[in-house]
Amino acid sequence: MPPSDSVERILRAAAPHELLDEIRALLVARHGALSVELLLADYSMTRLQPLTTPPHAAEPVSVYSTAPGRAFGAQEPYLVDGGERVVVHLPVSVRGDRLGVLSVTLPEGAVTPEARDELGLVADAFGHELLVAERDTDLFRQARRTDRLTLAAEMQWQLLPGRSCARPEYSLGAQLEPAYAIYGDSFDWSTSADHLFLGVNNGMGDGIDAALLTNLAVNAVRNARRAGLGLVDQASLADQAVYGQYRGERHLAMLLLDFHLDTGRVDLVDAGSPKVWRLRDGNVEAVELEAQLPLGMFEDTVYTCQDFRVEPGDRLVFASDGVYDVASPAGESYSLRALARAVTSTRLLPPSQVPGAILEHLAGHRGAGVESTDDATVVCLDWVGRPARGA
Numbered sequence: 001m002p003p004s005d006s007v008e009r010i011l012r013a014a015a016p017h018e019l020l021d022e023i024r025a026l027l028v029a030r031h032g033a034l035s036v037e038l039l040l041a042d043y044s045m046t047r048l049q050p051l052t053t054p055p056h057a058a059e060p061v062s063v064y065s066t067a068p069g070r071a072f073g074a075q076e077p078y079l080v081d082g083g084e085r086v087v088v089h090l091p092v093s094v095r096g097d098r099l100g101v102l103s104v105t106l107p108e109g110a111v112t113p114e115a116r117d118e119l120g121l122v123a124d125a126f127g128h129e130l131l132v133a134e135r136d137t138d139l140f141r142q143a144r145r146t147d148r149l150t151l152a153a154e155m156q157w158q159l160l161p162g163r164s165c166a167r168p169e170y171s172l173g174a175q176l177e178p179a180y181a182i183y184g185d186s187f188d189w190s191t192s193a194d195h196l197f198l199g200v201n202n203g204m205g206d207g208i209d210a211a212l213l214t215n216l217a218v219n220a221v222r223n224a225r226r227a228g229l230g231l232v233d234q235a236s237l238a239d240q241a242v243y244g245q246y247r248g249e250r251h252l253a254m255l256l257l258d259f260h261l262d263t264g265r266v267d268l269v270d271a272g273s274p275k276v277w278r279l280r281d282g283n284v285e286a287v288e289l290e291a292q293l294p295l296g297m298f299e300d301t302v303y304t305c306q307d308f309r310v311e312p313g314d315r316l317v318f319a320s321d322g323v324y325d326v327a328s329p330a331g332e333s334y335s336l337r338a339l340a341r342a343v344t345s346t347r348l349l350p351p352s353q354v355p356g357a358i359l360e361h362l363a364g365h366r367g368a369g370v371e372s373t374d375d376a377t378v379v380c381l382d383w384v385g386r387p388a389r390g391a
Contacts, residue, residue: 007125016133020051023102023126031115033104034085038092038126039068040100042146043157044179045356048072048101051143060146068101073353077116086111090123092130096166098352099127145180152211153182159218161189164352169261169386170196174379175355177322178372184210184252185320185377188218190225194261197225200379202253202273202320204294209250217242217252217295231256235269235295235303242296251296255318262386264310269303271295274377275324275335277343279315284340287316312385317343317354322376329367338365354380 007026014022020038027033039048039061047060048068063069071078071089075098080087088111090102102123106115134140149157156176164173172189176182184203189196199221203214220238229237235256242252253272260266272294276287287308293301310316317339324335332338342361346354355378362376 007122008129011125011129014129016135016137017139019126019129019133023122027104027119027122031104031110031119032107034107035103035105037103038100039103040140040144041072041098042144042179043149043153044146044177045098045163045175047146049143049146051140055139055142056146068103072098072101075350077120079111084108088116088119090119092123092127094127094131096164096171096352097162098164099130102126147180150181150207152207153180155208155211155215156182156184156186159186159188159215161187165189165191167191167196167261169384170259171351171382171384172196172198172379173350173352173355174377175359177359177376181375183207183375184214185322185375186214186218187318187377187379188222190222196259196261198257198259198318198379198381200255200274200318200320200377202322202377203375204250204252206375213242213246213250213252216245217254221254221256230305231258231267231269232303232305235271236301239271239295239301239303240299243299246296248297248299251294253294253321259310259383264312264383264385265307266310267305267307269305271303274318274320277317277319277339278310279317279343279347280311280313282344282347284343286335310383310385312383314383315343315347315351316381316383317358318377318379318381319358320375320377322372322374323358323362323378325374326362326366326372326376328365329370334362334365338362351380351382354378 010022024036027036038051042049049060050058052058063072067078067080068089071091075091078089086106088104092099092102174187183206186201188199203210217238220241221234224234224237255274256269258267270289270291272291278285278287292303326334342358346357358378
């Protein structure tokens with residue numbers, strides 16, 4: 001097997017739509033692979049869709065009850081020994097963002113510890129090149145969808161940074177529902193040497209109007225952040241951009257946070273919503289914040305910064321009103337007791353899986369056959385923190 005830098009050179013030299021073909025040829029030549037298949041996580045993160053030509057020529061498989069799903073969920077290789085052949089399912093991820101699974105079928109006896117390590121390096125390199133290739137081809141995005149996206153959903157998914165990410169100081173996961181028809185909810189994050197910037201948005205309206213509003217607000221915040229401005233100025237400039245476009249007729253609620261990686265201090269601007277729950281030492285509690293006006297409601301709104309602190313072991317869950325305001329058939333709001341139960345019951349799951357599990361629990365709270373009337377966002381962050389200098 002060539003060293004990892006040789007694998008990367010091979011992939012970089014390949015045409016974007018030929019990445020899987022290059023990986024397949026490499027593994028056949030070096031390991032005698034009998035088959036190589038790429039399965040990509042769909043937008044709902046509930047199915048793995050095989051990459052085929054033409055698209056969708058093979059049926060998707062569940063992430064819950066299948067061998068590829070076990071590798072995807074655990075983010076560890078999973079082997080299925082069939083006697084004369086062994087299938088190695090390898091997670092394909094980039095910095096904690098789960099993209100899919102590479103399934104490699106090998107002859108009996110070919111799966112040595114060295115081969116498993118090398119296959120893991122191939123899957124890692126494949127993930128990085130896949131993200132680069134998506135700039136130049138629709139192949140992978142097209143393969144991810146098991147249903148047609150609405151135009152608003154297409155716009156919203158293009159706006160997102162990913163669905164999960166991880167650094168030594170934290171792990172982060174997020175999900176939007178309904179995945180194929182999302183309206184105006186969104187999330188955004190950006191990391192630097194000493195900070196994690198996180199934004200969670202609760203959009204107004206539905207369809208294209210909601211997607212346009214959210215795109216304007218999120219890009220206004222990004223523009224201010226990339227200019228080196230602080231949270232208050234980010235909120236103020238986004239507020240001006242939304243008000244300038246809609247003159248108060250439409251607005252957007254946004255929670256902006258700046259996590260200081262070396263101290264655990266969190267600076268924030270709460271522009272109307274969403275809400276935050278904290279799991280600490282087994283107890284779930286709402287983080288009380290001073291809500292200010294949503295972005296774009298009035299001209300020249302003045303925003304102020306608040307702060308709180310996270311401790312190692314804390315889990316924060318952020319939710320839009322499409323989560324916490326949902327009523328049961330008996331009329332009980334999800335945020336009253338059910339959300340705390342969901343946060344507690346998912347405490348052993350990694351943050352990348354928590355949003356999907358909570359949204360599934362939310363569907364049960366809503367009641368059988370009851371369709372959602374609003375989109376929903378859940379973001380989960382586990383805080384590890386940074387060791388004190390000199391420790």
